[in-house]
Amino acid sequence: MSVLxxxxxxxxxxxxxxxxPFLRILALFSIAPGFGSAAIPARAKVAIAxxxxxxxxxxxxxxxxxxxxxxxxxxxxxxxxVGLAIGxxxxxxxxxxxxxxxxxxxxxxxxxxxxxxxxxxxxVPVIAxxxxxxxxxxxxxxxxxxxLLGVLVRSFDVVPVAPNIGITGAGWQALVRxxxxxxxxxxxxxxxxxxxxxxxxxxxxxxxxxxxxxxxLSVGFPLFMxxxxxxxIALVPFLAPAVAHMIDVGxxxxxxxxxxG
Numbered sequence: 001m002s003v004l005x006x007x008x009x010x011x012x013x014x015x016x017x018x019x020x021p022f023l024r025i026l027a028l029f030s031i032a033p034g035f036g037s038a039a040i041p042a043r044a045k046v047a048i049a050x051x052x053x054x055x056x057x058x059x060x061x062x063x064x065x066x067x068x069x070x071x072x073x074x075x076x077x078x079x080x081x082v083g084l085a086i087g088x089x090x091x092x093x094x095x096x097x098x099x100x101x102x103x104x105x106x107x108x109x110x111x112x113x114x115x116x117x118x119x120x121x122x123x124v125p126v127i128a129x130x131x132x133x134x135x136x137x138x139x140x141x142x143x144x145x146x147x148l149l150g151v152l153v154r155s156f157d158v159v160p161v162a163p164n165i166g167i168t169g170a171g172w173q174a175l176v177r178x179x180x181x182x183x184x185x186x187x188x189x190x191x192x193x194x195x196x197x198x199x200x201x202x203x204x205x206x207x208x209x210x211x212x213x214x215x216x217l218s219v220g221f222p223l224f225m226x227x228x229x230x231x232x233i234a235l236v237p238f239l240a241p242a243v244a245h246m247i248d249v250g251x252x253x254x255x256x257x258x259x260x261g
Contacts, residue, residue, distance in 0.1 A: 012065035019066050020079050020161040022053035027083025028152055033094050034136060034145050036087065056153055063161045071163050078166035082159050083152070085167050085257045089175060090148055092182055093250030094135050097243065099186030101131025107197045108228035109221050127232075138243040147247065151254055158258045167257055174256035181249055189242055193231040200227050 026049040029035040035045065064075060105127030139145070159165060204220055 012067055013063070015066040016161075017057045017060060017063045018053055020063060020075065021056045021060065021156070022049060023076055023079040024083040024155070025049045025052050025056065025152060027080040028087045028148070029083075030087070031084055031091055032087035032145075032148055033091050033139055035148075036091070052149070056156070059153065060156060060161070064163065075161070075163055079161065081167055082155060082258070085171070085175060086148070086151060086155060086254045089178065089253035089257055090144070090247070090250035092175075092178060093185075093246040093253065094139060094243070096182050096185035096189065096246055097135030097239075098128045098132040099182060100189040101128035103186065103190040104131075104193045104228060104232065107194050107224070109224050110228075134239060135243055135246070138240055139247065142240070142244055142247060144243075144247050147251065151251060155254075155258055158255075168260040170260040171257040174260075175253055178249070178253040178256070181253075185242070185246060185249070189235075189238075192235060193228060196227055196231045197224055200224060 026046065029045045029049050035048075064072075066072060108127065110127055159167065200223060201220075204223065208214060
């Protein structure tokens with residue numbers, strides 16, 4: 001009768017197959033759109049990361065045993081940084097929605113009106129909060145969360161679990177350069193509304209010169225508000241393609257960060 005024996009080397013190898021993917025997945029869930037929402041309890045994030053790590057561990061070809069050493073500590077930091085880079089790339093791309101809403105809200109006169117952001121638990125302008133929620137809804141509708149998990153699984157092929165293999169300096173620079181796209185996409189998305197409000201401002205300036213007795217403040221605020229609301233409603237059909245483009249930009253940024261530029 002044979003007795004099943006488990007050595008310490010086997011235990012370290014099995015723990016490594018689970019712990020390294022778990023750290024990378026948990027780091028992604030802490031910052032990625034939807035997964036990183038403050039409305040999701042931390043225990044739920046850990047539980048989901050645990051289940052995903054169990055599934056991913058079965059697909060890994062090569063891994064490193066978990067040992068109490070400085071190499072293992074450095075490897076843990078590398079896995080966390082890889083997960084944060086992937087999640088931050090997608091978060092950065094979708095932040096263009098909130099940035100566009102912030103630009104529109106300021107031009108409409110809603111810059112002073114704020115709401116509590118249910119995702120991040122801090123106060124943001126009301127239009128920025130609206131655009132951020134729309135962007136998150138479209139992100140989930142377009143299966144962006146599933147695409148993000150697919151990128152996470154592929155990341156173990158691009159950046160495998162091995163010592164001294166992680167995101168290089170060129171990869172971080174590529175991720176930083178992607179931040180410029182945040183302003184570019186946000187401005188392009190808000191440009192139709194801003195152009196309409198600018199035309200209304202010029203028209204109101206002409207009217208004030210022709211009829212100085214008109215109270216500009218009492219007329220201008222509701223005029224800008226209704227024009228901004230009407231143009232925002234007209235912009236709704238174009239939000240889905242815009243979010244789809246942002247997802248592509250986030251995927252490209254994540255790939256550039258993983259591949260080193």
